[in-house]
Amino acid sequence: xxYSDKVVDHYNNPRNVGSFTxxxxxxxxxxxxxxxxxxxxxxxxxxxxxxxxIEDAKFKTFGCGSAIASSSxxxxxxxxxxxxxxxxxxxxxxxxxxxxxxxxxxxxxxAEDAIKAALADYKDKWxxxxxxxxxxxx
Amino acid sequence: xxxxxxxxxxxxxxxxxxxxxxxxxxxxxxxxxxHPASRNHPFGWExxxxxxxxxxxxxxxxxxxxxxxxxxxxxxxxxxxxxxKGVAEMYREKGNHIVTSVIEQRAGLDxxxxxxxxxFEVTYVPVGADGLVDPExxxxxxxxxxxLVSVMLANNEIGTVQDAAAIGKLAxxxxxxxxxxxxxxxxxxxVDVEAMxxxxxxxxxxxxxxxxxxxxxxxxxxxxxxRLAPMIDGGGHERGMRSGTVPVPLTVGFGAAAEICRExxxxxxxxxxxxxxxxxxxxxSKVDEAYLNGHPDRRLPHNLNISFAYVEGESVLMGLNKExxxxxxxxxxxxxxxxxxxxxxxxxxxxxxxxxIRFGLHRFSTEEEVDFVGRRTVxxxxxxREMSPLYELAKEGVDLKxxxxxxx
Numbered sequence: 001x002x003y004s005d006k007v008v009d010h011y012n013n014p015r016n017v018g019s020f021t022x023x024x025x026x027x028x029x030x031x032x033x034x035x036x037x038x039x040x041x042x043x044x045x046x047x048x049x050x051x052x053x054i055e056d057a058k059f060k061t062f063g064c065g066s067a068i069a070s071s072s073x074x075x076x077x078x079x080x081x082x083x084x085x086x087x088x089x090x091x092x093x094x095x096x097x098x099x100x101x102x103x104x105x106x107x108x109x110x111a112e113d114a115i116k117a118a119l120a121d122y123k124d125k126w127x128x129x130x131x132x133x134x135x136x137x138x
Numbered sequence: 139x140x141x142x143x144x145x146x147x148x149x150x151x152x153x154x155x156x157x158x159x160x161x162x163x164x165x166x167x168x169x170x171x172x173h174p175a176s177r178n179h180p181f182g183w184e185x186x187x188x189x190x191x192x193x194x195x196x197x198x199x200x201x202x203x204x205x206x207x208x209x210x211x212x213x214x215x216x217x218x219x220x221x222x223k224g225v226a227e228m229y230r231e232k233g234n235h236i237v238t239s240v241i242e243q244r245a246g247l248d249x250x251x252x253x254x255x256x257x258f259e260v261t262y263v264p265v266g267a268d269g270l271v272d273p274e275x276x277x278x279x280x281x282x283x284x285x286l287v288s289v290m291l292a293n294n295e296i297g298t299v300q301d302a303a304a305i306g307k308l309a310x311x312x313x314x315x316x317x318x319x320x321x322x323x324x325x326x327x328x329v330d331v332e333a334m335x336x337x338x339x340x341x342x343x344x345x346x347x348x349x350x351x352x353x354x355x356x357x358x359x360x361x362x363x364x365r366l367a368p369m370i371d372g373g374g375h376e377r378g379m380r381s382g383t384v385p386v387p388l389t390v391g392f393g394a395a396a397e398i399c400r401e402x403x404x405x406x407x408x409x410x411x412x413x414x415x416x417x418x419x420x421x422x423s424k425v426d427e428a429y430l431n432g433h434p435d436r437r438l439p440h441n442l443n444i445s446f447a448y449v450e451g452e453s454v455l456m457g458l459n460k461e462x463x464x465x466x467x468x469x470x471x472x473x474x475x476x477x478x479x480x481x482x483x484x485x486x487x488x489x490x491x492x493x494x495i496r497f498g499l500h501r502f503s504t505e506e507e508v509d510f511v512g513r514r515t516v517x518x519x520x521x522x523r524e525m526s527p528l529y530e531l532a533k534e535g536v537d538l539k540x541x542x543x544x545x546x
Contacts, residue, residue, distance in 0.1 A: 003456065011456055017525045034543035035489035035528060038450050038477060042527035060527040064452040068525065 003065055004099040010069035015076050018058040020044045026055075028122025030114040039063035039107065041071045043114035045078055045086070049126055052082045059114075066104040070094050070111035078115065083122065089115055145507045148463045149345075149440060149498035150294050150322060155391070156347040156501065162394035163349065166387035174384050175375055185386045192393025196354055199396040200320070200339060201330035204359060209376045210384050210392075213353035214321040215245040216369075217340035220355055220380065221317045222249040224366030225286045225338070226258055229315070233283035236260045239271050240483045242290050246319055250288075259283070267484050268433040269298030273308055280308075286315050291339075292323035295480040295496055296432030297441025299327060306335020315364055321345055321353075325399035326407065326438055331356055337364050343388065347501055348395030352388035355379075402501075410499045411439035413508045417497060418442055420512030425519055427532075431481055431494055440499040445481065445490040448529035449522040454495055457518035462511050465496045489528070489538075 003011070019042070020027045026047040033040040040063065046056040057075035061068045073094055078086050091108035094100070100108055146154070166188060174189045176182025193205040202208065211217045226236070238250055240262045250260045261279040265271050271289055280287075287309050292299045302318055309316035317338035323329055324339075325346030331339055342353035357379065358364045372381025399406075422428055427447040446454065451466030458464060477491035497511070523529040528538060 008456075011453070014525060019530065031527065031541075035492070035538060036487075036543075038489075038492040040527055040543070042530075060525050060530060062448060062526045062528045063450050065456040067450075068453060 006098050007066055007069040010072040011065040014068060014072040016058050017060060019060060020046055020058060025049060026126055028118045028125065030117025030121060032113045032117050033110050039067050039110055041067065041110055041114040043071060043074060043118045045118045045122060047083060047122055054078050054081050054083065054086055066100055067107040067110065069098055070107045071114060073097060074111045074115055083119060086115060087119055141506050141510055143461050145462045145511060147497050147499065147511060148465050149500035150496060151465065152344050153347045153500050154502065155349055156395060156398055158398060159348055159391045159394045163387045163391040166390050174386060175373065188386060188390050189384050192389045195393040195396040199400045200324060200356060201332050202356055203332065207356055207359050209355045209357055209379045210389055211353045211355055211380055212351060214340050214342035217353045217355040218245040218319055219249055220366060220369050221338040221340055222288060223369055225315050226253050227367035228365050229285040233285040234258045235281050235283040236286045236288065237263060237276060237279045237284055238288045239263050239265060241265050241269060241293055241480045243294050243319055243321065246288060265483055269293055269296045269484060270433060271300055273301065273304040276305060277308055280312055284314050286317060288317040291318045291320040291329065292327065292438050293480060294322050295478060296443045297438035298433045299323065299436045299438065302334040302336060310335050322438060325396065326440065343392035343395060346395050346399050349388045349391040352385055352392045406501060407439040413499050413503055413505065414440060414442050417508045417512050421515055424516045429490065431484060442497040443494055445486065445494045446519050447490060447493060448526045448532060449519055450492050451494055453522055454518055458514055461514060466494060
């Protein structure tokens with residue numbers, strides 16, 4: 001299969017590969033997929049708990065080139081968005097940007113799932129924390 | 139010698155035509171263009187003689203007693219179709235049961251599926267962790283209705299070479315026809331239809347440095363005489379088993395390729411096994427948790443299949459495919475995301491089945507190529523592991539099996 005230039009670019013120069021310590025304040029982690037399916041994505045966001053803005057994002061992916069590209073692109077898009085804006089990223093946006101063929105759409109779905117899982121984890125861990133409560137009061 | 143890129147290391151899919159083969163073929167396009175079934179003029183005689191010479195060369199390569207036992211087809215897939223469907227139709231009154239293995243090439247499995255829809259019963263015997271079919275498991279699968287045993291000689295992914303002689307002996311003992319798909323084996327390892335008790339054998343020209351578009355089916359004529367219902371009716375060519383004009387230039391090429399293979403096989407297989415071991419060592423000595431798939435000894439000399447834990451096969455190929463042509467057992471191209479059924483059949487974890495890479499050496503492979511590919515493979519796997527969440531978890535000491543994965 002021929003890959004689009006953007007998929008090749010993300011595969012060769014993946015953005016934001018790495019990990020945050022899960023305990024760092026404001027970090028939300030999503031781990032989706034399954035090894036036996038051939039795709040696992042770990043996507044992390046680091047949110048400024050004062051402003052709700054995602055200041056940094058990192059990923060690690062086990063999967064094909066399109067899966068790597070989808071998660072790499074997702075981290076690029078997440079940085080600078082608020083948590084609420086991030087929730088609006090759809091898998092179809094990723095499909096269009098990377099020109100994924102139909103057989104690779106599941107990679108974009110997994111990336112969307114990873115974003116949602118990271119956001120949910122963040123909210124679970126930090127929205128109800130002291131910092132989150134302060135932000136709510138201000 | 140400077141390295142020329144890209145490097146071809148996918149010789150289980152096809153092989154380049156040997157220049158000597160092409161040279162032998164050329165006159166049969168424009169000068170010696172007769173129809174081998176034209177019995178009444180020199181053009182026909184010349185073509186027939188050329189086809190018979192090719193038949194003899196292939197018979198010699200597989201140890202057939204009589205060149206007439208070879209039927210030319212369009213390739214391995216057609217040979218397998220003719221063997222399985224031909225036996226099924228011809229021996230239907232005797233029984234409706236077929237025994238085959240779970241690791242057969244797609245053509246063998248797909249024909250069996252079709253026969254099942256037509257009322258045949260098929261037993262798919264499993265293989266061991268090394269890819270070998272246990273002849274005793276085969277024996278246990280046989281019933282009074284069994285008319286055919288079909289087990290491939292060498293596997294196209296892992297290269298494991300079956301104990302065909304043991305299977306042939308068993309089939310003979312029970313009076314059952316034995317077919318083997320020898321597409322990957324012929325020309326690479328010694329094949330002897332007499333010593334191995336093979337009744338039907340499928341092979342193809344383009345796996346042994348001949349042209350694409352021609353193959354052969356060996357059909358035993360004596361002890362026992364195997365009969366087949368033809369799939370293609372017409373002028374009754376090829377002893378009535380495969381009508382249609384024999385493609386003379388392709389057939390001449392097939393014969394020339396077989397002659398060369400027979401001559402060079404001992405030296406060539408030694409050389410390729412040496413290169414294969416060199417590649418294997420280069421990779422396994424540098425990459426932890428990389429596993430050899432298939433039997434360590436009973437395998438094709440040019441075949442190497444390795445699973446790299448924590449990285450997905452297609453992503454490895456993507457990192458290499460500008461420079462090296464390889465194949466992966468992982469086909470991450472469908473919604474089912476099924477990994478290689480061959481690797482899965484070995485009982486390895488499915489994530490390892492997603493991580494298998496197949497290297498295929500050939501007559502023109504060089505040491506420089508092997509060293510380059512070994513180095514690049516190590517680089518790509520190392521890079522991908524740095525971005526693999528599974529590798530990270532494993533290095534943290536997490537047992538991946540204890541994680542509850544949220545599969546789609």
